Amino acid sequence: MMKKRWLNLGFQLSALVLALGFTTLILLATKTDPWQAYKYIIIGSISSLRKFTDVLVSFVPLLLVSSGLLVTFSAGLWNIGVEGQITLGAIATTWVLRLLQDSSLAPGLIIALAMLAGMLGGALWASLAGALKTYGGVNEIFGGLGLNFVATALTLWLIFGPWKRPGIGSMSGTEPFPNTLWLPMISGFRLSLWGLGLGVFFIILIYFLMKGTYFGLRIKAVGKNLKAAYLLGVPTTRYLMLAFILGGALAGLTGAIQVTAVYHRLIPSISSGYGFLGLLVAMLVNFQAIWVAPIALFFAALNIGSIQLPIVLKLDSTLSGVLQGVLVLFVLLMDGVRQMITRRSGGAS
Amino acid sequence: MHLLFIKQMNINLNQICKHFGKLQANDHISLLIPGGTIQGILGENGAGKSTLMKILSGFIQADEGEVILDGVQVRIHSPADAIQHGVGMLHQDPLDFPPMRVIDNFVLGQSGGLFPDWKSVVDEFKQLSEQFDFKLRHDAYVDMLTVGERQQLEILRLLWLGAQVIILDEPTTGISALQKQKLFETLKILAGRGKTVIFVSHKLEDVENLCDRVVVLRQGKLVGEQLKPFNTKNLVNMMFGKSIALEESKSHSTDRIAFELRDLSLEEERIQIQNIDLKIQAGEVIGLAGMEGSGQRPFMQACAGFLRPVHGRILVNGRDMTGMNYPAFKRQGVGYMPASRLEEGMIPGLTLSEHFILAGQQEGLFIDHDQWQEVTREKIRDYNIRGKPESPVESLSGGNQQRALLALLQQPLKLVLLEHPTRGLDIESVIYTWGKLKERCCDGAAIIYTSSDLEEILLYSDRILVFFSGKVSAPLSARGTSVAQLGNLIGGKDWARIKTGVGVTA
Structure with missing residues (x-):
């Protein structure tokens, strides 16, 4: 058993080496010095406290959305609609903030209500994809993809229509909210400890939910064999819907954080691709909640670290995306290789 | 074609050994099979029958021992290799491609040109089917065929590829009595035409009805051999090391x-x-x-x-x-136990204990793992399941999965x-x-x-x-x-x- 674990770790490490090797080749092909590029990524992410807090700002939404995706993944669902769920969370949050910003309620209460609304919005959007799947027989990938487009269209319509800035609507988003409606931040930095706290709280919650509860076990059972789970007495439709709702609520909270702690308004690309990046994280951790935080932190560091690449090396900052994507591909590939090897050496008649 | 004249192949397995981890699946097995006979290989689940046949047909390699075909020692590295040597194996589940036509399946295993010569292939197919009295249409779709007909198709394909020896692994599982009768007729025709048939089964009755000779394996060893006519009691003794019979069943019917x-x-x-x-x-x-x-x-x-x-x-x-x-x-x-254990009955990847938790009553929000371990251990004892609470269900053998399913009701x-x-x-x-x-x-x-x-x-x-x-x-x-x-x-x-x-x- 122990030997097997080391073997698995070996394969995962070799995937990391291969991914780095592949990215290096790409860099060489574009006539860039790979060491320079990697050095600037590291410097750009951890060289100063300010930069590291920026990494954490990117880490919080990725952590939240990945935690939610862990649940849908465990239920055997490809929740591609997660981008739309983030967007709807942001829209719902913005809506409540707009509604209550002139009221006499305490700002803290308004923010709390807005964030709850964000979770509800995400959950609602996810349950649409869920209902399409469980009652309509529409694969969640297609349903989710369609709803993503609808969510984007809805955002643009709001920004240029009913919620446009006084005068003229612009791609820069809605009118920013006053400071009092921002999630409190550490002074001098962009990081909100409240956001970080929520992220940490939810990944711990999901960890225990999936590991120790009846709910988590049933979600896993549904994901691994829907038919057998039904025969054993698990109400499968209900658990599929619950997985969607929980995943959607966390995606919605991600959107709420983007509005209350990062942009302080609704912008057209409010989800910032965190949904798709979260899918990569969820794939990489292979259902193990314990790995979500470290991987999400690593990805966030890559994101922030590569921001200055265009300035110093004339290299597009999407290099981090290349590395992240290649990493996932190689991990999946090495996992296939591992299975092939262990199957060949084992297997009695 | 080479099929038309009678050539017989003698098989000699000499001191074959194979182990998987600690399990000795084949332990110095030596066996001589003369050409043109139907050889039964009898033994209960896990006796090493399939392992031996997979070695002969090139799916796995022996750790030690020799395979000698017609006096020549050969090394068989793959199933394709085996068929080159004239050895073909029919698997427990037909390995065909359902959405295709019979003739497409027929051609698939053939090596050679990019474009099959359809006309000559169809002619050869018809000739072969006639020769062995099969009623297969070459343009029928495979998913419309019965399991029995799919077996015929697979046999034909192996013959066409030049098989002198045909191995059948538990071919009577999941087919009807009528289909079985038909299969046995076919196999007898094959043997009559000089082919060697190796019939692997744990069903005494089938082996007795069909085979000319039979060897019995138990726990990886060859424990005995018999020629027709067989002594049933003796065979059972060899299979299980003791004599058992299906006991008389008692009715518990009430009037409610x-x-x-x-x-x-x-x-x-x-x-x-x-x-x-x-x-x-x-x-x-x-x-x-x-x-x-x-x-x-x-x-x-x-x-x-x-x-x-x-x-x-x-x-x-x-x-x-x-x-x-x-x-x-x-x-x-009302409890329901499906036929396919791992597809519908159980959840591969979850442990025995987790199955009992899923099937049981929820108490509180968190799972009390110690308590469920105890429940599972009790069920394991009660139902004689060979496994631990933390064993993944797919690691259990078929019989143990079956007992676990019963315990889950x-x-x-x-x-x-x-x-x-x-x-x-x-x-x-x-x-x-x-x-x-x-x-x-x-x-x-x-x-x-x-x-x-x-x-x-x-x-x-x-x-x-x-x-x-x-x-x-x-x-x-x-x-x-x-x-x-x-x-x-x-x-x-x-x-x-x-x-x-x-x-x-x-």
Whole structure:
């Protein structure tokens, strides 16, 4: 058993080496010095406290959305609609903030209500994809993809229509909210400890939910064999819907954080691709909640670290995306290789 | 072609050894098979039969020992290698490509040019089918064929590729009595034409009916050999190291009605079943006999609440359950055990203990793992499962998965529905399984089960329903029915002489 674990770790490490090797080749092909590029990524992410807090700002939404995706993944669902769920969370949050910003309620209460609304919005959007799947027989990938487009269209319509800035609507988003409606931040930095706290709280919650509860076990059972789970007495439709709702609520909270702690308004690309990046994280951790935080932190560091690449090396900052994507591909590939090897050496008649 | 003149191949396996980890699957097995004979390889599950045959057919390599074909020592590295040497293997599940035509499947294994020469291939196919008296159409689609016909297709393909030796691994699993008879005829023709047939099975009866000679494996060793005529008692002794027989079964039927069907009509894609009236007493065992696809499955599904009847009523313990779904049936005490263990019955990747948690009652939010470990250990003892609470279910052997499925059925039950509860099990496990099921009957559960083993049906049932293309017989008493009578009914004969629970059929 122990030997097997080391073997698995070996394969995962070799995937990391291969991914780095592949990215290096790409860099060489574009006539860039790979060491320079990697050095600037590291410097750009951890060289100063300010930069590291920026990494954490990117880490919080990725952590939240990945935690939610862990649940849908465990239920055997490809929740591609997660981008739309983030967007709807942001829209719902913005809506409540707009509604209550002139009221006499305490700002803290308004923010709390807005964030709850964000979770509800995400959950609602996810349950649409869920209902399409469980009652309509529409694969969640297609349903989710369609709803993503609808969510984007809805955002643009709001920004240029009913919620446009006084005068003229612009791609820069809605009118920013006053400071009092921002999630409190550490002074001098962009990081909100409240956001970080929520992220940490939810990944711990999901960890225990999936590991120790009846709910988590049933979600896993549904994901691994829907038919057998039904025969054993698990109400499968209900658990599929619950997985969607929980995943959607966390995606919605991600959107709420983007509005209350990062942009302080609704912008057209409010989800910032965190949904798709979260899918990569969820794939990489292979259902193990314990790995979500470290991987999400690593990805966030890559994101922030590569921001200055265009300035110093004339290299597009999407290099981090290349590395992240290649990493996932190689991990999946090495996992296939591992299975092939262990199957060949084992297997009695 | 080379098929037309008679060439016989002698097989000599010398001191074959193979181990998987600590398990010695084949332990110095030596065996001589003369050409043109039907050689039986008998043994219970896990005796090492399949391993030996996989070595001969190139799927795996032996650790030690020699394979000598016609006096020449050969090394067989792959199945393609094996067929080059004239050895072909027919697997437990046909390895064909259902959405394609017969002739496409036929050509697939052939090496050579990009474009098959269709005309000559079709001619050769027809010639071969004629020679062995197969009634396969080359332009039929494979998914329309029966399992038996698919076996024929696979045999033809192997012959066409030049096989002198054909290995069949448990070929009678999951096929009807009629298909089995047909298969045996085919194999006898093959042997008559000089081919060597190796027949691997754990079914004594099949081996006795078909083979010229038989060797018995037990725990990786070759323990004995017999020529026709066989001494059954002796063979059983060799297989199990002790003598056992299917024991007499006792009825636990009471006069309380546990389950009732009133004028029930069902419709599924191709099958219609009409106007069934049936009352089952608590403790009674009802066997469903018939070829696969004759309507047993929709019948069982209706009894479990998966399939909504188009007409009539279903009553569980006197309560009208018509139109309700499976969870409602389950709450009323109806348990259902599917035939395919890992596809429908269990969840690969989860442990035994996790299965008992899923099937059990939730207490609180968090799982008390210690408590469930204890429950699982108890079930493991109680049901004689070889495994640990933390074993993933896919690591258990077929017999142990079966016992685990039985253990997972809730307690108590009013009605237990079982699809092929003993398929693929050795005799000891069959006896054990029925012992456990009869305990359920003692506790007042009624049982409905399907089986393609007629002796099992006659031995363990109180009454029998025979299915033939959607027709359902009135319940026959198991005591007053013989294997021959049952066989005829399953094959569609003698229906005029019995009552059916059925009006019109489509």
